[in-house]
Amino acid sequence: xxxxxxxxxxxxxxxxxxxxxxxxxxxxxxxxxxxxxxxxxxxxxxxxxxxxxxxxxxxxxxxxxxxxxxxxxxxxxxxxxxxxxxxxxxxxxxxxxxxxxxxxxxxxxxxxxxxxxxxxxxxxxxxxxxxxxxxxxxxxxxxxxxxxxxxxxxxxxxxxxxxxxxxxxxxxxxxxxxxxxxxxxxxxxxxxxxxxxxxxxxxxxxxxxxxxxxxxxxxxxxxxxxxxxxxxxxxxxxxxxxxxxxxxxxxxxxxxxxxxxxxxxxxxxxxxxxxxxxxxxxxxxxxxxxxxxxxxxxxxxxxxxxxxxxxxxxxxxxxxxxxxxxxxxxxxxxxxxxxxxxxxxxxxxxxxxxxxxxxxxxxxxxxxxxxxxxxxxxxxxxxxxxxxxxxxxxxxxxxxxxxxx
Numbered sequence: 001x002x003x004x005x006x007x008x009x010x011x012x013x014x015x016x017x018x019x020x021x022x023x024x025x026x027x028x029x030x031x032x033x034x035x036x037x038x039x040x041x042x043x044x045x046x047x048x049x050x051x052x053x054x055x056x057x058x059x060x061x062x063x064x065x066x067x068x069x070x071x072x073x074x075x076x077x078x079x080x081x082x083x084x085x086x087x088x089x090x091x092x093x094x095x096x097x098x099x100x101x102x103x104x105x106x107x108x109x110x111x112x113x114x115x116x117x118x119x120x121x122x123x124x125x126x127x128x129x130x131x132x133x134x135x136x137x138x139x140x141x142x143x144x145x146x147x148x149x150x151x152x153x154x155x156x157x158x159x160x161x162x163x164x165x166x167x168x169x170x171x172x173x174x175x176x177x178x179x180x181x182x183x184x185x186x187x188x189x190x191x192x193x194x195x196x197x198x199x200x201x202x203x204x205x206x207x208x209x210x211x212x213x214x215x216x217x218x219x220x221x222x223x224x225x226x227x228x229x230x231x232x233x234x235x236x237x238x239x240x241x242x243x244x245x246x247x248x249x250x251x252x253x254x255x256x257x258x259x260x261x262x263x264x265x266x267x268x269x270x271x272x273x274x275x276x277x278x279x280x281x282x283x284x285x286x287x288x289x290x291x292x293x294x295x296x297x298x299x300x301x302x303x304x305x306x307x308x309x310x311x312x313x314x315x316x317x318x319x320x321x322x323x324x325x326x327x328x329x330x331x332x333x334x335x336x337x338x339x340x341x342x343x344x345x346x347x348x349x350x351x352x353x354x355x356x357x358x359x360x361x362x363x364x365x366x367x368x369x370x371x372x373x374x375x376x377x378x379x380x381x382x383x384x385x386x387x388x389x390x391x392x393x394x395x396x397x398x399x400x401x402x403x404x405x
Contacts, residue, residue: 002362004145004179009373011143012078015103019143020075021307021372022049024323025131027081027124028068028095029054031088034111038083041124048380049135050128051322053299055389060089063264063392070265070303072099076324078138079105079131083124086112105134143372146180149268150368151276151301151309152252153186155294158237158314162248164331164347165312171361172368173254173273182268183254184304186276186297188218190249192228192242197250203257203272210261210398211275218279237315252312261398265303276304281395295319296388298326308371318342320379322387327367327377344378 011019027050029038035054042052053071055064072080072095080099084092092108099106107127114120152169154161173183191198195215202208222228228242259272268274278300294311298321301309311317311328316335320326330336333348345367349355355363371377 002365004175004365004369006144007369008142008144009369010140011147011372012075013139013141014075016073018075018305019141019147019307020077021143021374022076022325023078023135023138024076025050025079025081025128025135026071026074026077026323027052027083027128028072028092030082030084030090030092030095031058032056033058033085033088034083034092037111037117037120037124040121041081041083041128044121044125045128045132047132048376048383049132051385053322053387053389055090057090057391058088061391063394064389065090066265066396067299067303067389068095069098070305071299071323072104073102074302074323075305076307077104078135080107081124081128081131082106082108083120084108084110086110105131107131144179145176146271148176148308148368148372149182149184149304149306150176151184151186151298151304151306152312153294153297153301153309154190154249154252154312155297155317155319156237156313156315157234157245157248158332159248160331160348160351161312161314162245162251164350165314165329166248166252166331168331168345168347168350168357168360168364169252169310169312169329170254171357172364173252174256175361175365177254177256177271177273180271182271183256183273184262184268184276184301184306185250185253185273186278186301187249188214188275188277188279189222189228190242190246191215192219192222192246194246194250198258198275201255201258203259207258207260211258214261214275214277214279214398217281218277221279233315252310262304263394263397264300266396267305274304276300277398278394280392292390293388295321295386296390299387299389308368313343316342318379318382318384319386320377320382320384322385325371325377326379326384327371328379329364341382342378
């Protein structure tokens with residue numbers, strides 16, 4: 001196995017000490033009514049360095065606001081242009097001020113105050129070009145695996161996901177943690193039947209308590225909505241049950257101790273392996289859904305500071321994401337060859353004995369270095385920049401509920 005301890009590439013230094021592998025201008029809209037203006041600004045600039053995200057809702061949602069703020073502070077984001085209509089709850093001025101506090105150039109405006117659609121687009125373009133000029137002054141510093149936060153989730157799983165795709169990610173996660181980096185896995189609703197396995201891997205008593213509570217909460221949630229995270233496509237792909245899918249999903253976490261549980265938009269407190277809980281917390285309104293689509297899951301991981309995210313897909317998923325590169329891994333060689341323009345990495349040869357898992361892990365490490373050095377993933381080449389920010393209720397931190405409460 002190669003040694004990666006001293007491998008370095010160029011990263012973008014942020015005020016909080018984190019380092020990005022991209023230097024994006026993030027155009028943020030604060031309500032559906034200003035989304036067209038924001039998207040048109042980005043479309044006319046036509047640059048891979050300009051991404052759009054936003055929240056459709058006009059009413060307050062603390063979860064969504066926290067998520068937008070986390071994306072603004074993300075290490076891959078160098079500057080922010082916040083676009084508001086003017087009468088919504090989430091205020092573009094507030095977002096721009098938070099970006100400035102984080103040491104990032106930022107501007108904001110209301111469509112209502114700039115004459116409507118076309119004048120607002122023209123004004124936004126002027127501001128965006130000025131911000132892009134400022135991004136050229138971003139300090140560039142050496143960066144290595146110890147500076148990385150890498151997220152992973154499944155999407156379009158089949159029988160190969162748990163035998164190859166997720167397995168090589170787990171091996172990579174072990175290597176990343178050993179190198180002082182940070183790995184984040186999610187989808188606790190795809191850990192059904194594996195509570196004891198997760199709890200046994202807890203790094204300490206606090207993590208053990210968090211993992212047990214998070215598992216129980218997720219299971220109760222699935223029962224309450226009468227649905228588990230398994231689809232007809234999973235069955236067609238050779239998976240027989242949510243329990244079998246869960247075994248394949250959890251293996252992407254590797255074998256290192258789990259340091260604890262974080263919530264959406266929360267940065268891991270220290271390096272190591274972390275479970276991301278994206279399941280809604282109990283609330284009297286009962287709104288919000290866990291992972292309504294793969295881009296919500298990717299966005300959750302990115303909100304925790306992941307500079308790069310893996311999407312493991314046996315059947316083939318084509319999406320990318322705003323803010324962070326999405327690197328797609330499949331354990332199905334047929335899918336890889338059929339969708340070669342979208343898939344980035346084929347883990348399938350391990351199933352035929354052509355390569356070992358150690359060789360695959362080494363290849364994946366080399367690929368991560370390539371992407372972190374600025375080479376685009378296939379999703380980036382194709383312009384995939386999907387995102388999804390829903391209404392949801394979730395507390396900021398894991399609050400373990402005792403039976404007596």
